[in-house]
Amino acid sequence: QVQLVESGGGLVQAGGSLRLSCSASGGTFTIYTMGWFRQAPGKERQFVGFIKWSNGITYYGDSVKGRFTISRDNAKNMMYLQMNNLKPEDTAVYYCAANPSGIYTDNPGRYDYWGQGTQVTVSS
Numbered sequence: 198q199v200q201l202v203e204s205g206g207g208l209v210q211a212g213g214s215l216r217l218s219c220s221a222s223g224g225t226f227t228i229y230t231m232g233w234f235r236q237a238p239g240k241e242r243q244f245v246g247f248i249k250w251s252n253g254i255t256y257y258g259d260s261v262k263g264r265f266t267i268s269r270d271n272a273k274n275m276m277y278l279q280m281n282n283l284k285p286e287d288t289a290v291y292y293c294a295a296n297p298s299g300i301y302t303d304n305p306g307r308y309d310y311w312g313q314g315t316q317v318t319v320s321s
Contacts, residue, residue, distance in 0.1 A: 199224040199310040201293050206315030209283055217278040217315060219293030224310070226250045226274055230296040233267060233278050234305055235289035235317075244303035245291070248276065256301060261287075283319045290314040 205217040221231070232247040246257040248267045255267050266279040276293060294308035302308075 199295055199297075201295060201310055201312035203291060203293050203312040203315040206291060206317045208318045208320065211283060211285055211319055211321050213283050213319075214279070214281045215283065215317060217280070217291055217293075217317070219276040219278075219312060221274045221276065221293075221295065224295060224297065226295070227271075228297070228299045230299050230301060231269065231276050232294045232296065232303075232305075232308055233265075233276075233291060234294060234308075235287075235291045236314075237289040240289075242292075242305050243289070244305065245278065247296075247301065247303070249299070249301065251299075254301075256303070258303065280317070283317075285319045285321045288317060288319050290316050 202220045233245040236242045244258045264282045269276045292314045293312045295310040296308045
């Protein structure tokens, strides 16, 4: 059973940085695409970015491009989301997700496994 656990959320001032972590277990992650999504109160879940576990290829949503970076540590089965120059509109619960098919997609419906989420709050 695939399990994903996020950590690293918190409160930060606008312009600051945070690094989120996602610990993954129970799957053959070398073939997966791993994604980050976020959801603010009253809004739909929004794509942040993904990383192809096998080759490290990344892709980002327009709202975070140039500010956020996804990386992974294959040996530790860890994925990271480095968030720089944070803005109040980045405030949300952040989720990591796993897509076992390995396709490149920003559609949350194509991700089968999800973590419990970690809150990120950016104050102005």
